[in-house]
Amino acid sequence: MDHVLIVDDSAVDRRLAGRLLEKHGGYTISYANDGAEALEHFARELPDLVVTDLQMPLMNGLQLVEAVRARYPLVPVILMTAHGSEEVAVQALLSGAASYVPKGELGKHLLDTVQNVLAAARSNRQLQRLMQCADERRMEFVLDNDSSLVHPLVDQLQQAVSAMGLVDDTSRVQVAIALEEALLHALYHGNLELTSEELEDVRSNLLAPQGDDVLAQRRREAPYRDRKILVQAVVTRSEARFVIRDEGRGFGAAGDLDPTDPAHMTRETGRGLVLMRMFMDDVTISETGNEIVLVKRRERQFAQV
Numbered sequence: 001m002d003h004v005l006i007v008d009d010s011a012v013d014r015r016l017a018g019r020l021l022e023k024h025g026g027y028t029i030s031y032a033n034d035g036a037e038a039l040e041h042f043a044r045e046l047p048d049l050v051v052t053d054l055q056m057p058l059m060n061g062l063q064l065v066e067a068v069r070a071r072y073p074l075v076p077v078i079l080m081t082a083h084g085s086e087e088v089a090v091q092a093l094l095s096g097a098a099s100y101v102p103k104g105e106l107g108k109h110l111l112d113t114v115q116n117v118l119a120a121a122r123s124n125r126q127l128q129r130l131m132q133c134a135d136e137r138r139m140e141f142v143l144d145n146d147s148s149l150v151h152p153l154v155d156q157l158q159q160a161v162s163a164m165g166l167v168d169d170t171s172r173v174q175v176a177i178a179l180e181e182a183l184l185h186a187l188y189h190g191n192l193e194l195t196s197e198e199l200e201d202v203r204s205n206l207l208a209p210q211g212d213d214v215l216a217q218r219r220r221e222a223p224y225r226d227r228k229i230l231v232q233a234v235v236t237r238s239e240a241r242f243v244i245r246d247e248g249r250g251f252g253a254a255g256d257l258d259p260t261d262p263a264h265m266t267r268e269t270g271r272g273l274v275l276m277r278m279f280m281d282d283v284t285i286s287e288t289g290n291e292i293v294l295v296k297r298r299e300r301q302f303a304q305v
Contacts, residue, residue, distance in 0.1 A: 002118055003028045003045070007038045007052035007064065008080065017051055017080065017106055024111050035059025039067060042075075049118055050077045051110070053103075054085045054092065062092045069096035073169040076121045078113055080106070093278050096170040099177055108200070119151045120158060120176030136236045137164075143183075143229040145191050145219055150183045153231065157242065160235040166298045174279035175240070175296050181272035182244045182292045183229065190246030190290060191227040192218040239281075242294040250288030 004027045008014040018029040030047065032038040034056040041047070050068060054061035065077050076098035081089045089100055098117045101109045137160050143149050158176040161167055167175060188194045194202070194214065202215045218224040227247035234241045277283045282295035 001026065001028050002048040003030065004114065005030045005032060005038060005041060005047040005050045007032045007035065007050060007056070007061070009033050009053065009056045013053065013080070013103065017110060020106060020110055021051075021114060025114060027114070035061065035064035035067065038064055039071075042068075042072060046072065047075060049114060049121070050075060051080060051114065052077060053080050053082075054088050055082065060088075062088055062095065065092045065095050065097045069170045074121070076117050076170070076173045078117055080110075090278075093275075096174075098170075098173045099275065116151075116180055117173065117177065120154060120173050120180065122155065134163075136234070139231075139233040139235075141229075141231040143187075143231065145187055145225065145227060145229070147184070147187060150180060150187070153183065154179050157233055157235075157240075160233065161240045161296060164235050164237055164240070166235075166237075166240055166296060168299065171279075171296075171299060178276045178279040178294060179242060179244075181275050182242070182294060183231070185272055185292070186229045186244050186246035186248075188215075190248035190250075191229065192224050193248055194218065237298070239295060239297045243291065244294070245291040248290060250286075250290045 004021055006014050006018045006021075006029060008017070008031075014031050018031060021027045022029050030041060030045070032041050035052070036058040038050065038052070039059075050064070052061045052064055059067070061079055065079075068075055068077050077092075077096070079089055079092055079097050079100040080103050081100050082103045089097075093100065098120070099113050101113050139156070139160070141153060143153070154176050157179055158172050161175050162169070162172045188199055192215065198214050202213050229247075230243075230245040232243040273283075276292070276294065280294045281297045282293070284293040285291070
């Protein structure tokens with residue numbers, strides 16, 4: 001059972017997040033009042049994941065992210081952001097946080113985000129050792145509209161990136177989060193043509209089932225049911241390049257979204273693109289919106305001499 005450490009100086013917010021994960025996710029939950037107390041907990045027992053507030057005394061969330069990445073790079077950190085903390089959240093994501101959830105939307109997004117980040121953080125060590133023998137790896141996949149295929153595919157792709165020595169463990173998780181966002185966008189908004197509002201209704205039904213929903217309907221109906229997601233990956237010792245293409249009708253030019261602009265942090269429709277652009281070196285979206293190209297280059301500390 002995965003162990004999640006909740007860090008927040010507000011007892012009410014701590015318990016709210018903890019109860020949500022314990023009740024709906026079955027996780028083992030521990031608590032800390034601030035970053036300093038969280039690191040004391042690390043010395044006693046290593047959690048699988050940390051969920052932390054940003055504004056705290058003694059050691060805030062940004063400082064905690066930096067300390068965890070330096071000392072415990074295999075443990076991912078998720079931020080809980082409050083209104084007004086967007087600029088600090090951007091800094092924390094750039095410093096190594098795996099994802100974020102607005103505090104006002106914990107009920108909607110915290111469980112999904114924790115599940116996704118934990119899935120991305122797991123790795124197959126034996127497969128990594130085998131892949132270290134390769135100088136280049138090319139992969140192609142054709143996926144049905146089945147979200148259960150996303151995690152296994154992301155796991156394969158992130159392990160290829162890690163085995164080539166392109167990134168450290170924290171950046172590996174970030175690459176996985178970016179890939180997952182792109183794949184889910186291709187599935188839900190591309191092939192199934194769900195609006196953000198329809199997708200929110202589907203997520204709400206997961207906690208309070210109300211019979212058939214638009215997601216189930218689209219999966220049964222033509223033309224949605226027959227569409228595929230095409231994924232191409234080329235991973236070398238210098239960079240990883242991923243092309244993700246859906247067969248939906250498209251939505252027009254996606255435009256430029258600055259991932260360092262705090263204004264986009266709280267926009268539901270922009271959250272996935274913010275994470276993709278922040279965690280990858282290049283993100284290109286086709287004019288129709290049907291194809292996303294993600295590029296991650298070898299990090300400087302791993303550059304070959």
